[in-house]
Amino acid sequence: xxxxxxxxxxxxxxxxxxxxxxxxxxxxQTFNELPKSDQNFCNHGSYFLAANSSLCGLAAxxxxxNILHVRRAPIVSGMPMAVIPFLSTVAVYEVFxxxxxxxxxxxxxxxxxxxxxxxxxxxxxxxxxxLALPMNASLAARFSSSPLPGKENLLRYWxxxxxxxxxxxxxxxxxxxxxxxxxxxxxxxxxxxxxxQMNTASRDPEELQA
Numbered sequence: 001x002x003x004x005x006x007x008x009x010x011x012x013x014x015x016x017x018x019x020x021x022x023x024x025x026x027x028x029q030t031f032n033e034l035p036k037s038d039q040n041f042c043n044h045g046s047y048f049l050a051a052n053s054s055l056c057g058l059a060a061x062x063x064x065x066n067i068l069h070v071r072r073a074p075i076v077s078g079m080p081m082a083v084i085p086f087l088s089t090v091a092v093y094e095v096f097x098x099x100x101x102x103x104x105x106x107x108x109x110x111x112x113x114x115x116x117x118x119x120x121x122x123x124x125x126x127x128x129x130x131l132a133l134p135m136n137a138s139l140a141a142r143f144s145s146s147p148l149p150g151k152e153n154l155l156r157y158w159x160x161x162x163x164x165x166x167x168x169x170x171x172x173x174x175x176x177x178x179x180x181x182x183x184x185x186x187x188x189x190x191x192x193x194x195x196x197q198m199n200t201a202s203r204d205p206e207e208l209q210a
Contacts (some may be wrong), residue, residue, distance in 0.1 A: 005157065049183055050087075053086055056125055056173075064132050097115050
């Protein structure tokens with residue numbers, strides 16, 4: 001690549017970056033003009049999904065504690081199961097759905113809805129269950145509350161132990177998936193409303209669809 005071609009490529013990247021920044025500023029300005037109800041839903045809607053994720057974590061933790069007969073350290077096991085799923089769900093949903101939408105990177109409604117559903121089911125539903133298993137396994141081994149198998153039967157034992165918990169949590173995973181679908185649908189609807197207001201404000205349509 002010659003020096004001239006390199007400079008042209010660098011200039012093109014800078015123009016694209018500046019256009020993206022300008023688009024994000026226009027979206028943010030229009031967002032600030034929306035009704036407070038839409039703004040609040042956009043800014044805080046993911047907290048509802050995250051709160052449900054915490055409940056899933058606490059429920060899974062309780063199921064494993066009962067199966068493994070763990071009676072000690074309820075706060076030590078319960079606190080991480082409430083906090084970690086909450087923070088993880090908020091962070092993942094914000095990055096891959098909300099910020100992707102309102103930065104103009106995600107324009108496809110189906111893609112946004114699928115992302116929301118997957119994040120709700122996997123991060124908000126399944127992840128807390130997977131997190132609760134090693135947490136309570138370590139407590140069971142530490143307090144000798146339940147006889148643990150040797151290395152040769154370890155995988156089979158934990159699969160057998162986890163199966164009833166996953167069965168009980170299947171409804172929670174389904175609810176989380178549907179909640180993620182609903183949130184992503186609403187967020188995309190608000191994003192479309194922003195684009196419509198930008199169009200009615202006589203801004204460049206080609207720029208809005210870029």
